[in-house]
Amino acid sequence: MANDKEPAPAGDPVVAPAPTEAAVAAPTGGDKKPDAPEAPQVKKADALETPQVKKKPGVPPRRGKKLRNHLKNVEKKLRDAGPVSVKQAVAELKKLKRAKFDETVEIHINLGIDPTQSDQMVRGAIPLPHGIGKSVRVAVFCQGDNIEKAKAAGADVVGGADLVEKVQKQNFLDFDVALASQDMMGQVSRLGKVLGPRGLMPTPKAGTVVPATGDLASVVREFKAGKVEYRSDKTGQIHAGVGKMSFDEQKLVENITVFVEQIRSVKPSGVKGNFINGVVLSATMSAGIRLTV
Numbered sequence: 001m002a003n004d005k006e007p008a009p010a011g012d013p014v015v016a017p018a019p020t021e022a023a024v025a026a027p028t029g030g031d032k033k034p035d036a037p038e039a040p041q042v043k044k045a046d047a048l049e050t051p052q053v054k055k056k057p058g059v060p061p062r063r064g065k066k067l068r069n070h071l072k073n074v075e076k077k078l079r080d081a082g083p084v085s086v087k088q089a090v091a092e093l094k095k096l097k098r099a100k101f102d103e104t105v106e107i108h109i110n111l112g113i114d115p116t117q118s119d120q121m122v123r124g125a126i127p128l129p130h131g132i133g134k135s136v137r138v139a140v141f142c143q144g145d146n147i148e149k150a151k152a153a154g155a156d157v158v159g160g161a162d163l164v165e166k167v168q169k170q171n172f173l174d175f176d177v178a179l180a181s182q183d184m185m186g187q188v189s190r191l192g193k194v195l196g197p198r199g200l201m202p203t204p205k206a207g208t209v210v211p212a213t214g215d216l217a218s219v220v221r222e223f224k225a226g227k228v229e230y231r232s233d234k235t236g237q238i239h240a241g242v243g244k245m246s247f248d249e250q251k252l253v254e255n256i257t258v259f260v261e262q263i264r265s266v267k268p269s270g271v272k273g274n275f276i277n278g279v280v281l282s283a284t285m286s287a288g289i290r291l292t293v
Contacts, residue, residue, distance in 0.1 A: 075287050083290040089281045090252045094245070096286045102133070103245045103284040105252055109238040109263055110277040119270050122232040125207040126262045130251040131226025133244035138223050139163070139175035141184045141202070146216050150179075153220035160184065167191055177223045178202050182211045199231070206231070228259065238263060245283055256281065260293070 063071075074096060084092070097103065113120040140150040143160035150158045157163065157175055164187045166172045171194065178195060180188045180202035188202060195201040202208040206229050210216045230240045242255045260279060267275045280288040 071287065078287055078289055083292045085292055086253050086256050086281075087249070089289040089291055090249050090256070092289055093281060093283055093286060094249065097245055097283065099283075099285040103286070104132075104134075104241045105243045105245060105247070105256075106282050106284070107238075107240055107242050107256060107259060108280045108282070108288065109260070110279075111232055111236045111238065111263075111271075112274045112277050113232060113236050113268065113271055115232065115234050115236045117270060120268045122238065122263065122266055122268065123203075123205045123230065124262070124266055125223075125227050125229045126259065127222045127225060127227040128242060128255045129258060130243065130247065130255055132228060132241050132255075133247060134226070134241070136177055136224055136226065137175040138177045138179060138220055140216070140220060141178065141180040141188050142216065143181070143184060146181050149217045150220055153217035154224045155179075155220050161187055164188060164191060167194060173198065173200070175200070177208065177229070179208050179210060179216075179219060179223065181216060182209060182214075185209060199229075230259075230263070256291075260291075 078092075093105065111122060113122065115121070137156045138154070139157035140146075140155045141160065141163055142150055142158065147158050147160070159166070163172075164184075168191060173194075178200045185202070192201055204211075207219070207227075208229075210219050228240050228242070230238050232238050240259065242259050243252045247255075260276075264276060276293050279291040279293050281291055282288040
């Protein structure tokens with residue numbers, strides 16, 4: 001009986017049936033292909049990390065459009081108003097407060113002096129009636145009985161030759177004001193290169209050198225209470241802090257008035273014409289307000 005199925009011609013390929021899904025999923029032992037290389041894992045912290053942009057020194061961050069428009073309007077308003085009295089300026093300054101911290105109230109005075117002439121330099125110190133609202137760290141270079149007097153008056157750092165050596169060799173500068181008795185100036189003068197550039201060098205003109213007949217304890221108490229040093233810069237300007245925004249308006253008015261009158265009273269004899277060309281009041285984060293002088 002003949003076979004209905006004809007044998008496949010010699011040489012033709014035999015087609016195997018397609019494997020089932022279970023066969024594909026099941027391992028085949030030695031015929032297992034090597035796994036594909038895994039993609040490198042990226043740590044979560046690395047993925048979230050953004051490139052750091054280096055800030056240039058002296059360049060403030062970019063202000064938003066809303067803040068730029070606000071400041072522009074404020075400056076236009078103050079410019080149109082012109083110079084105002086101290087009382088009006090303080091009241092307006094209070095309205096401009098926008099910072100969350102207690103800003104320092106600053107005064108800037110433009111003097112009609114020649115900064116290149118040494119006899120026209122303006123420098124000194126004055127105790128303000130209500131202080132400056134800041135804790136001042138006072139260092140005193142003294143010896144003998146003055147050490148106990150300075151400590152009793154509230155000085156933060158007191159010493160003689162040992163303190164001079166500490167500043168010179170260890171660059172110790174953990175203070176805001178440096179006072180010195182007259183008998184210590186021979187040793188303190190060696191610290192000019194360290195204290196001078198920082199405005200900390202004791203000098204008779206600023207009242208930070210106490211003569212032999214002076215009351216060291218009284219000077220320490222004045223600076224601890226908020227005695228303000230002032231000095232004209234190379235452009236003929238004086239800049240100083242006269243209080244905090246948290247002060248009452250009347251206290252700020254009194255501090256500002258006393259400071260301006262002090263500057264007026266130390267006019268050098270060589271200055272001709274106007275001594276005070278202009279006075280501007282501002283806070284740490286506010287625009288300046290011109291005062292009538």
